[in-house]
Amino acid sequence: MSLKARITEDMKTAMKAKDAPRLAAIRLLLAAVKQKEVDERHELDDDATVAVIEKLTKQRKDSVTQYAAANRQDLADAEKFEIAVLAAYLPEKMSQAEITAAVATAIAETGAKGPADMGRLMAVLKLRLAGKADMAEVSQRVKAAIS
Missing domain, CATH: 1.10.10.410 (Arc Repressor Mutant, subunit A)
Incomplete structure (x- = not known):
């Protein structure tokens, strides 16, 4: 099963479980993948999908530091949750x-x-x-x- 198919299945599971925060994070990811596909005019493979996930994760990490500096812990926590959801789709990191x-x-x-x-x-x-x-x-x- 491709990574994109796995993400889509997880979105369906989140819908059925009525897990709104997880569903929102997965939809955000799928929208970013779809946007990249439209921009490049071809379907992304797993490596390109991982690159999109890494980009989104980096953006979320930057946002966490900005929110923490502005004493907005509620927003920082929301970004951290999205990072955790995105991290589930990344390959295992090297030691x-x-x-x-x-x-x-x-x-x-x-x-x-x-x-x-x-x-x-x-x-x-x-x-x-x-x-x-x-x-x-x-x-x-x-x-x-x-x-």
Whole structure:
């Protein structure tokens, strides 16, 4: 079953259970996926759907920090709930050791020697780790490794 089909089935389940907050979050996700499909004029595969989910999750995390800074805990809690719903559709994240090993392997393959090679190294790692690891964390590991 594709990721999009799984999300649609979860939407139906939320409707039947009358779980309004979960249903709203899933509908938001499906709307974002549909918008991306309309923009690109083709149906999204699982990898592209994961990219949409990651984008929405990042937006929600940014909103949580903004709401917390404005002392709007009610809105921050709503965003955190949406993050939890979205996280259920993301693939399992890599461990710290796996990320470190992937960075070391990429450095060995590309022959990166210093900060000037970071862009090339990150391009290789992004292809391998997209959806599996937080790319900001990967970037920090790369900086530490090639410094």
